Amino acid sequence: EIVMTQSPATLSVSPGERATLSCRASQSVSSNLAWYQQKPGQAPRLLIYGASTRATGIPARFGGSGSGTDFTLTISSLQSEDFAVYYCQQYNNWPPYTFGQGTKLEIK
Amino acid sequence: EVQLVQSGAEVKKPGESLKISCKGSGYSFTNYWIGWVRQMPGKGLEWMGIIYPGDSDTRYSPSFQGQVTISADKSISTAYLQWSSLKASDTAMYYCARLIAARHLDYWGQGTLVTVSS
Numbered sequence: 001e002i003v004m005t006q007s008p009a010t011l012s013v014s015p016g017e018r019a020t021l022s023c024r025a026s027q028s029v030s031s032n033l034a035w036y037q038q039k040p041g042q043a044p045r046l047l048i049y050g051a052s053t054r055a056t057g058i059p060a061r062f063g064g065s066g067s068g069t070d071f072t073l074t075i076s077s078l079q080s081e082d083f084a085v086y087y088c089q090q091y092n093n094w095p096p097y098t099f100g101q102g103t104k105l106e107i108k
Numbered sequence: 109e110v111q112l113v114q115s116g117a118e119v120k121k122p123g124e125s126l127k128i129s130c131k132g133s134g135y136s137f138t139n140y141w142i143g144w145v146r147q148m149p150g151k152g153l154e155w156m157g158i159i160y161p162g163d164s165d166t167r168y169s170p171s172f173q174g175q176v177t178i179s180a181d182k183s184i185s186t187a188y189l190q191w192s193s194l195k196a197s198d199t200a201m202y203y204c205a206r207l208i209a210a211r212h213l214d215y216w217g218q219g220t221l222v223t224v225s226s
Binding site for chain 1: 143145152153154155157158167168169170171203205208210211212213214216217218219
């Protein structure tokens with residue numbers, strides 16, 4: 001099973017600033033990586049797939065990069081609605097498609 | 109509009125059985141895999157398994173193999189997740205979601221909260 005490790009566990013950033021979240025895979029997943037956002041009491045929402053392609057309706061301030069084992073989600077200028085938990089997920093190897101443990105993005 | 113609507117919250121006792129549902133609409137239900145994801149209280153997301161409603165091909169995560177059963181009834185565009193004997197540790201929110209190209213999850217249900225307590 002591929003283990004996905006996200007860092008940091010919690011990230012404190014001020015509104016308007018840039019946030020950088022990391023995700024590392026225990027073995028190469030090529031570009032088969034997605035990012036999700038989850039707000040309290042809500043289902044997760046797809047942000048990025050293919051490591052760097054924004055899903056429909058996702059603002060341009062969200063950007064994904066990386067391939068192989070190291071990936072980054074960047075939010076260029078944080079808005080109040082961006083404070084949430086973010087998960088990465090690999091879909092290179094089944095079973096299973098694994099999630100990272102999440103990074104909580106909180107207001108500084 | 110693509111929608112996945114899940115059945116309502118459940119409160120059960122240990123040892124009881126349960127089947128929760130996920131009804132798809134707004135797309136061709138038989139042409140997309142459906143995945144089930146567990147989220148225990150205050151914890152992250154765990155992939156349980158996937159099913160292709162077109163032919164009921166089902167694949168389980170090793171952690172959930174033998175613990176749950178995933179099924180689908182394509183005639184009513186509904187996928188199911190069931191337990192034969194619940195444990196307190198099954199207390200969690202369960203989400204269904206549609207897979208794109210059997211890969212990532214683009215549309216999610218609202219979640220079904222299952223509480224197992226004596």
